[in-house]
Amino acid sequence: MLFDLSQPGRRAARLPASDVPHVELNELLPAEARAETPPPLPELAEPDVIRHFTNLSTLNMSVDTHFYPLGSCTMKYNPKRNERMANLPGLLDLHPYQHEQSLQGLLELLYELQRYLGEISGLPAVSLQPAAGAHGELAALMVAAAYYRDLGEQRTKVLTPDSAHGTNPASARMAGFDTVTIRSTPAGYVCLDDLRAKLDEQVAVLMITNPNTLGLFDRQIAEIADLVHERGGLVYLDGANMNAILGIARPGDFGADMMHYNPHKTFSGPHGGGGPGAGPICVTEKLDPFLPAPVVGRRDDDYFLDYDRPRSIGRVRTFFGNVGVLVRAYCYIRTYGPDGLRAVSENAVLNANYLLSRVKHFLPVPQGDRCMHEFVASAEHLKKEKGLKQPAMDLAKRLLDYGFHAPTVYFPLTVHDAVMVEPTETESKQTLDAFAETLFRVTGEAGEVLAEAPHSTLVSRPDEVRAARQTVLRWTAEQPAS
Amino acid sequence: MAYLFNTPEDQRAMLEAIGVSSIAELFEVIPAALRLNRPLNIPPALSELELSQHVQRLATRNSPAGQSVCFLGGGSYDHFIPAVVDAVASRGEFYTSYTPYQPEVSQGNLQAMFEYQTLICQLTGLDVSNASLYDGGSAAVEAVLMALSVTRRSGKVVVPASVHPEYRQAIATYLANLDAELVTVGTPHGRVRLEEIEAAVDDQTACVLIQQPNFFGCLEPLAEVGQIAHRAGALLVAAVDPISLGLLKRPGDQGADIVVAEGQALGTPLQFGGPYLGIMACREEFVRRLPGRIAGQTVDRRGRRCWVLTLQTREQHIRRDKATSNICTNQGLFALRAAVYLAAMGPAGLRETAELCLRKAHYAAEQICRDERYSLAHGGPFFKEFVVRDGQGRVEELLADARQAGFHAGVPLGPWYPELQDCFLVAVTEKRSKSEIDALAGCLAGSPSDCTTVYA
Amino acid sequence: MDPKDLLYCKTHEWVHVAQEGGAKLATIGISAFAVEQLTDLVYMELPEVGGEVQAGQPFGEVESVKAVSPLYSPVDGEIVAVNSSLPDHLETLGEDPYDAGWIIKVRITDDSGLARLLDFAAYQKQCAEEG
CATH class of the missing domain: 3.40.640.10 (Type I PLP-dependent aspartate aminotransferase-like (Major domain))
Incomplete structure (x- = not known):
């Protein structure tokens, strides 16, 4: 632990001496405002810091080191050229309150990105402001609320399918709506009868993920959108799975009125151990006036930040947006171009289907023989076969021993003992073969071996009950060192 | 393609294993009417070299901190990063x-x-x-x-x-x-x-x-x-x-x-x-x-x-x-x-950083206000930022002049606070040297000769 | 209390109703089956004495590591007692769900909800189907 390494008087950073005329601190800052001592941070030498964190890094699996088929997270390769571009001083060292005239290159980049995202989605009005997918959902639902306020309509409900990501209902609640759950059919699609039964004039928005969380394209989407639109509602598309349909189908063309992207998934922004992401949203023209301000505008050859949007919902955060992530997305889109982006989705879908074809013989995929960019298998049969309580978890843990990151497990809840696999397009057939073979081998191993896996990692099966019951959320000096 | 690795041979083998004849077949689940039947209207692909040149060109059309001297704050600061x-x-x-x-x-x-x-x-x-x-x-x-x-x-x-x-x-x-x-x-x-x-x-x-x-x-x-x-x-x-x-x-x-x-x-x-x-x-x-x-x-x-x-x-x-x-x-x-950052700074480094900000900000406030055109808008203690009132109320022109001279001199407050239309917010971090501060003060005072000695 | 003498909600709460000084007093807890299904409990949120409960509405929560289960009241009424030692002794819910593991006591203002509850046999049948 960092804190165990601390030695009084040791330090890494040294600041220069003050070069302005000396004034007593008391004259600058009243004594009652000042702390007697600085915060009790650890005291370390520079090599301590580097060695500590470098050693910590080796305890992680990552895309740079391992195949990472974490379903719904789109863990594709993070191009190094994008890192280099985003770190150019001319993009990295820009202050958010610099004058527009000193930002023309960046504003052009962001303006173009707005346009690309609008084109790829078929929804032309774009805000780059939200900081993550869930933040984009929330911003879009606020846009919907403002739209109905503007129309003078009282709509209180948001519909979400039971297979939806938890952020959907959570975002709806934060935007002031009540949520109503729509059932899925056993095949994983929206149950149209249930949707019809729950659609009324109180419904503001239907939130839908398509391709859905089972990796299936819901063919009823146009009909679903028509039903919602007939009752005056809006359709929100959760863009988490856009990696399947780039250049192939556009949400705006299949009935969506609003959507968000996850550029850290679809457009290769690195996931950063849990962030940052970004959550740009795209909407139809009629919703454009309500988008968060500012957006980037263009006047002849000049780019500017357009704050003059009187019907805007306002801000959902400080400053413009997660620009660092957006610059990487821009680089990614420019690297591929129109044919390339289409090839991304084609190969993502090819890889997923290939893996599905290899896995389904020993790990059933309840929703059938085909998928889009990911599929959900079920490990339920291993419960009885091997006497396992949580077979999907056990498989996941055992894969770690063989040098593969685990798939997402126990999501979505609509499949028992779900194993959700998303290989992405940046893996080769050889990697997929190795993974499938390992998965096959693992399903043949003894129950005890699986139940106690992983065996080769530094720690195995942390006690989560203890963590939640006897919470230790920070280091304190009283703790015994270990 | 940049990050796609299946060879045509791999693709053929994969399609065969799946039991389809083409990739297009995998997308037939999407009703034809809902598919996009044209290429996306975005620019063509760039190689790494082309991308680098393109983005570098965009980057040169910005004035980053480091090229201009940054006195901007308001929640985002040009602090030193070890x-x-x-x-x-x-x-x-x-x-x-x-x-x-x-x-x-x-x-x-x-x-x-x-x-x-x-x-x-x-x-x-x-x-x-x-x-x-x-x-x-x-x-x-x-x-x-x-x-x-x-x-x-x-x-x-x-x-x-x-x-x-x-x-x-x-x-x-x-x-x-x-x-x-x-x-x-x-x-x-x-x-x-x-x-x-x-x-x-x-x-x-x-x-x-x-x-x-x-x-x-x-x-x-x-x-x-x-x-x-x-x-x-x-x-x-x-x-x-x-x-x-x-x-x-x-x-x-x-x-x-x-x-x-x-x-x-x-x-x-x-x-x-x-x-x-x-x-x-x-x-x-x-x-x-x-x-x-x-x-x-x-x-x-x-x-x-x-x-x-x-x-x-x-x-x-x-x-x-x-x-x-x-x-x-x-x-x-x-x-x-x-x-x-906190581990590298430790208590002493953080205190020194804070002290440098405090001292330099006060020095800057004093230097800027030596010209009677400028005054501090608010009395009382401050840390690393302060609000300057321009007696002539020409904040926009002033900041534009400073920009020309190589300074991001401050954040105008008028857009948020109509009563502070004649004011701007100046932030001074530990990175700003005395000579940069002197040069800013000189520039704001409208002294062209001082403006040429920007770089410390 | 003998679990055979209790009434049960479909949501796994049990209730025992007694006469006390002209009012009806309901003691409410959760069944052994529910505690087992929830696996390792880590937290419990309880209401305060004096609060109102409504039939079919949640009055508290129990949590395991990865699940939250609301506790539903079978009756309308006022909370007159809360077993406040439970959150620190969650094991009681598993060891003695029908006596020491009681959760709240309610002075009933409307007991029409009781008619919708299951008796022991019907509840056992439901558990067998769920299990």
């Missing part, structure tokens, strides 16, 4: 991993999160920190929502005008769809007046949000506001500048129940406003209302100390519409940067 921060954060094992859903292969991230949480508690004087939120503004919003939930009051939220206007705008955006009312208390003197806070707070008030130092750089009577809030059963939420805590009393020691901060100053580059770091900490008793991920310590099946994500029932993936927040993705990489 090389160790970049060295750690550029390790692929950190930046290309994801949320630690599998703790066995994420102990690096989890332990770093736990250490970050500890460092934030040490810095703020509070009991519990989460593992990060998006940025300072959205953290302030989350703190307000948390206060509404903790106090079970849905009446009002009291926020003085001296809080960052964009924080206040974000709070207003969120509250527009909820029941609570945002009560803004004016601060014509650049800081709150206790009697006005007292008058605004009542038994339906969930919290008072105070920024310390405030948006204008001035110090607020944090402890006294806290007493007023607590007397009414409301919480005190403090939004702080983490660098200032090298010198100032910690908000946790002054009665703050929830502390939020923009963590950008702790080792994150400016990058035009994001991604930054939302810091949030609270008192122990409120931990179950704290939004966002939290790492907790436990032991594994062999009894070894380790870390996991904990108290997850607060979160959206379990509690769905009743979650404390909808947040999922956070700012892990920037929490890591902050942890490395």
Whole structure:
């Protein structure tokens, strides 16, 4: 632990001496405002810091080191050229309150990105402001609320399918709506009868993920959108799975009125151990006036930040947006171009289907023989076969021993003992073969071996009950060192 | 293609294994009418070399800090970033991993999160920190929502005008769809007046949000506001500048129940406003209302100390519409940067940084105001930022002239505060040298000869 | 209390109703089956004495590591007692769910909800189907 390494008087950073005329601190800052001592941070030498964190890094699996088929997270390769571009001083060292005239290159980049995202989605009005997918959902639902306020309509409900990501209902609640759950059919699609039964004039928005969380394209989407639109509602598309349909189908063309992207998934922004992401949203023209301000505008050859949007919902955060992530997305889109982006989705879908074809013989995929960019298998049969309580978890843990990151497990809840696999397009057939073979081998191993896996990692099966019951959320000096 | 690796031979073998004759067949599940039957209207592909040249061209059309001398603040600051921060954060094992859903292969991230949480508690004087939120503004919003939930009051939220206007705008955006009312208390003197806070707070008030130092750089009577809030059963939420805590009393020691901060100053580059770091900490008793991920310590099946994500029932993936927040993705990489920054600075480095900011800011204020055209808009103590009033009221032209001379001289306040139309906000970090400050003062004083000696 | 003498909600709460000084008093807890299904409990949130409950509405929560289960009241009434030692002794819920593991006591203002509850046999049948 960092804190165990601390030695009084040791330090890494040294600041220069003050070069302005000396004034007593008391004259600058009243004594009652000042702390007697600085915060009790650890005291370390520079090599301590580097060695500590470098050693910590080796305890992680990552895309740079391992195949990472974490379903719904789109863990594709993070191009190094994008890192280099985003770190150019001319993009990295820009202050958010610099004058527009000193930002023309960046504003052009962001303006173009707005346009690309609008084109790829078929929804032309774009805000780059939200900081993550869930933040984009929330911003879009606020846009919907403002739209109905503007129309003078009282709509209180948001519909979400039971297979939806938890952020959907959570975002709806934060935007002031009540949520109503729509059932899925056993095949994983929206149950149209249930949707019809729950659609009324109180419904503001239907939130839908398509391709859905089972990796299936819901063919009823146009009909679903028509039903919602007939009752005056809006359709929100959760863009988490856009990696399947780039250049192939556009949400705006299949009935969506609003959507968000996850550029850290679809457009290769690195996931950063849990962030940052970004959550740009795209909407139809009629919703454009309500988008968060500012957006980037263009006047002849000049780019500017357009704050003059009187019907805007306002801000959902400080400053413009997660620009660092957006610059990487821009680089990614420019690297591929129109044919390339289409090839991304084609190969993502090819890889997923290939893996599905290899896995389904020993790990059933309840929703059938085909998928889009990911599929959900079920490990339920291993419960009885091997006497396992949580077979999907056990498989996941055992894969770690063989040098593969685990798939997402126990999501979505609509499949028992779900194993959700998303290989992405940046893996080769050889990697997929190795993974499938390992998965096959693992399903043949003894129950005890699986139940106690992983065996080769530094720690195995942390006690989560203890963590939640006897919470230790920070280091304190009283703790015994270990 | 850049990052696609299946050879045509691989593709043929894969299609055969799937049992289809072409990739197009895999997409037949999408009804033909819903498919796009033309190429996307975006520019053609670029090779790495072409991309580099293109983006570099765009980059040269900007004036970054370093090329121009940066005196801009308002929540984003040109602080020094030690090389160790970049060295750690550029390790692929950190930046290309994801949320630690599998703790066995994420102990690096989890332990770093736990250490970050500890460092934030040490810095703020509070009991519990989460593992990060998006940025300072959205953290302030989350703190307000948390206060509404903790106090079970849905009446009002009291926020003085001296809080960052964009924080206040974000709070207003969120509250527009909820029941609570945002009560803004004016601060014509650049800081709150206790009697006005007292008058605004009542038994339906969930919290008072105070920024310390405030948006204008001035110090607020944090402890006294806290007493007023607590007397009414409301919480005190403090939004702080983490660098200032090298010198100032910690908000946790002054009665703050929830502390939020923009963590950008702790080792994150400016990058035009994001991604930054939302810091949030609270008192122990409120931990179950704290939004966002939290790492907790436990032991594994062999009894070894380790870390996991904990108290997850607060979160959206379990509690769905009743979650404390909808947040999922956070700012892990920037929490890591902050942890490395604080570890590298230590108590002495943080204090020295804060002192340099304080001294240089006061020197700059004095130098700028030597010209009688300029005066400080507000009296009283300030930290590293201050508001300058231009007696001639020509803020826009003035800042444009300074830009020409190579200075990002300040942030005009008119767009947020009509009464400060003739004012701009100047921030001075430890990076600004005396000669840069002198040159800025000279430039503002309209002395062309001083403007040529920009570079120190 | 003998589990055979209790009434049960479909949501796994049990209730025992007694006459006390002219009012009806309901003691409410959760069944052994529910505790087993929830696996390792880590937290419990209880209401305060004096609060109102409504039939079919939640009055508290129990949590395991990865699940939250609301506790539903079978009756309308006022909470007159809360077993406040439970959150610190969650094991009681598993060890003695029908006596020491009681959760709240309610002075009933409307007992029409009781008619919708299951008796022991019907509840056992439901558990067999769920299990």
